[in-house]
Amino acid sequence: MVCRCGLLTVNKEPVPLKAIEVEVEVKDHVANVVSTLHYENKEDKAIEAVFVFPLPGDAAVCHFSAKIGQTEIVADVKEKKEAREEYDDALSSGQQAFLLEESEQTPDIFSLSVGSLPPGESASIRLEYVTELAVEADSGLRFCLPVVLNPRYQPQGSEGHGVQVTSIPASQVPYSLSFSARVSSPRRVSKVDSNFSLEPLQYLDKEQTRAAVKLAAGHTFDKDIELLIYYKDAHQPAVVVEAGKASSKPGTLMADAAVMLSVYPEFSQAVMSSFTTRGEFVFLLDRSGSMGGARIDSARDTLLLLLKSLPMGCYFNIYSFGSSFEHIFPNSMEYCEQTMKKALKIVKEMKANLGGTEILRPLNHIYSQPCIPSQPRQLFVFTDGEVGNTKEVTTLVKRNSSSHRCFSFGIGQGASTALVNGLAKEGGGHAQFITGADRMQAKVMQSLQFALQPVVEDISVIWDLPKGVSVTHLSPPLTTLFQGQRSLIYAQLTGQSSEETDGSVMVKYSLAGHPFQSKLGFPLQPTEDTGLTIHRLGARTLIRSLESNMGEKDKEVTKKMVDVSIQSGVSSSLTAFIAINRDSTEAIRGPLLRRSVPGVRGSGVSYAINTPYQRGSLQMQGRCCSIEPQSKGK
Structure with missing residues (x-):
């Protein structure tokens, strides 16, 4: 007899996910997001909980861990097939295991599997990612936390596998969400707006360069959470250098310094008026x-x-x-x-x-x-x-x-x-x-x-660095520039100079036959500890670039993509996060009850969802199945 206590889905199945806490740290135009998902098994048998949810498509997922009681298990990034096999082997052996993987067809959907959660047991899953903030037309910076995940239509005959989505209307979501954000910048934080009600903005210093906001109580789950952040005179060209991680393998991206270049082209009025x-x-x-x-x-x-x-x-x-x-x-x-x-x-x-x-x-x-x-x-x-x-x-x-x-x-x-x-x-x-x-x-x-605006042509980025220091671009070649719109370039700095401590970078391009150039100087030594945010965003950029150029038989590109993902600890479509609780004293016996945690569905038609992935079945390669329309409504 299955225990029916706790929160239930519309199918009257218990929902092991109880609450989600989201904490956002915004520094200038980059956000670090930590989501903690709290699970609890109130049934009388062990369960496997599967949650398919959205993340920003350009996010660099860089940390995944699970805490059961006082035991914390930090996941490793491994090649996806290897991670899935380890997960299945662990569950077959009665061990607790946790798997986080990115969809192979679309990088804005992830699947989280919590396996072998015993009766009465709780687990907290910590997921961390970094992402860039988009510049809006009114110069505000837009942060968006995806909440709504709509089913994806898989055309007949298309490549790959679709994404299985279990979703319910916003009014029936059986778990809670709390959201808070801290904002910091060298410039004053003018204001923070949102599409939801916020508690009053709190400044954390006299200069008003640091502030904190919280989502007001009673989140309704009916739309994605947007923050619009406004700084005074924020949009200026800049170069930020970030130190590498001393414990990383020498010569790798994570060991070397990383640099982020922000480009804001401004064309003269005479040129703009001649278009x-x-x-x-x-x-x-x-x-x-x-x-x-x-x-x-x-x-x-x-x-x-x-x-x-x-x-x-x-x-x-x-x-x-x-x-x-x-x-x-x-x-x-x-x-x-x-x-x-x-x-x-x-x-x-x-x-x-x-x-x-x-x-x-x-x-x-x-x-x-x-x-x-x-x-x-x-x-x-x-x-x-x-x-x-x-x-x-x-x-x-x-x-x-x-x-x-x-x-x-x-x-x-x-x-x-x-x-x-x-x-x-x-x-x-x-x-x-x-x-x-x-x-x-x-x-x-x-x-x-x-x-x-005419196409900007002949774009080149020229670095002037001291002898002994070399640069490797992580971003693909810059091909698009628009008036007043930010472009970001990531690069890896290898080596060091015994004398000079400064470098410079020049961006050159032409528009409608008119040449333009912009030069910025910068110190090679980091001015503050920024963690590994730039490294992770740079790794994410390189991974996406490799993925974009990867053909079916490009074994060398595939290997490099997997290597970068594993070395940097940033997810990709070819890798996954895997964590196994090997310290568990007692193996779990018997079959697991599978519980699909429902996501939030936006307004639209209903779908019929095909049978989900089952371990050991012929569907293992695709892991997710396609979404078929229930009627002509898509």
Whole structure:
């Protein structure tokens, strides 16, 4: 007889996850996030709890540990197949084991398995990651804690495996969430805003360079948690050097110093005013079932605002997609009063009624169309990002990046950061997230201004370092710069100089035939202890770059990616965190009860979820199964 005490899911199964505590430490434009998940088994048999949850797609997950009673087990990063085998062997032997792994298809979804939790036992899981904060159109820095995880649609015939999601409406979430943040900067913290109610901002020093905020009681789980942080005169070019870890293997990234370069290009007014307003603007609107309700309204409003703001004489077309796709003109048409009015009328009548999220087919059709001479192509994508084949989509955009720039808009709560940011990154454009009417116009106009800006060319980064010091770039070559928008470059500094203690870096580029350059000097010795944040972000950047260039038979690239992940302790799609409690005095006998911890589902249609992964089954290679639509609603 299964004990039914404690919190229950809608299926009347006990939920072993009781509470989540999130503490955020923001330093300038980088955040360190620590999440502690508290589990308790109130049943009369041992359980295995599986929780699939979202994280920012560009986060560097760098720590995973479990505490059972007074025993703390710190996980190691290992090659994924090896980690899974160790986890399965531990559970087969009756040992407690913990496994954290990133989805192989999309880096913004993780799976946490808590295995062999005995009856009456509690466990606290600590998960830590670092991430960059995006610069908003109003110069605020946006931190987002993903809470909503929507099911991802897996198109038939697509590569890899989909993501299994067990989710329930926000009103039925059976665990609690507490959230607090500390903010520090060399400059004054002007204010901190949020889409949730916050307790009053508390300054921690007279200069107001350090502050603390907490989420007010009664979190409702109906949307992701956003913080908008404003500093005084924050956005300036800068170089930060971080010391390596003395205990790391010599010659590795973690042993050497790491450097982060922030680039903020500013073009002269004379150059900006000389730009010609031309281009071919192709809009691609997601009309799948999950875009229903407020999402399609928000997407329509965003598209309508863009349509009304296009310059006369440019060219444009509008595609929409679901299981099939449509376009309003056979080919891109010249933008004039007549074509604009026709487009506005059609867009106003668009509904989320086209079924699943088959984004590859309209993209392939767009790329098959010849570009218009002297009209640079700009692709605008509007989607909630609920696709399971994220890497296939971003790879396609990258393969065609020489023919266009891609500007993406994540619509609604739970929009996939991996897809939305990935489209913009691989397409040399810019990403925005539209979660409501607030700040929509500023975001839309910023993306349009970026699209009207000519492509910055001949970008080079030149380091001037003392003799004996060399530099290795961790970031891929910089190919995109926009007026006033931050770009970050990570690099590894090897060696040291016995005399000189300073270096410099120069960024050179040209815009519309006008050369620009910016030079910054910096001390090679760190000015403060920043931990290993820059190293981890640099490792994450290198891992993502290797992953982007990894083919099926690139064994050398695969090996380097795994090596960097293990050496740095930062997760990747090819590795996983594994922790085993080898000190347990008594092995657990008998089969485990599997408990899927439900995540938060945004507003949308319901899904049928296929049978989850079972140890020892033929599904082991994929570990997660695909999501099938229950009806035509995606």
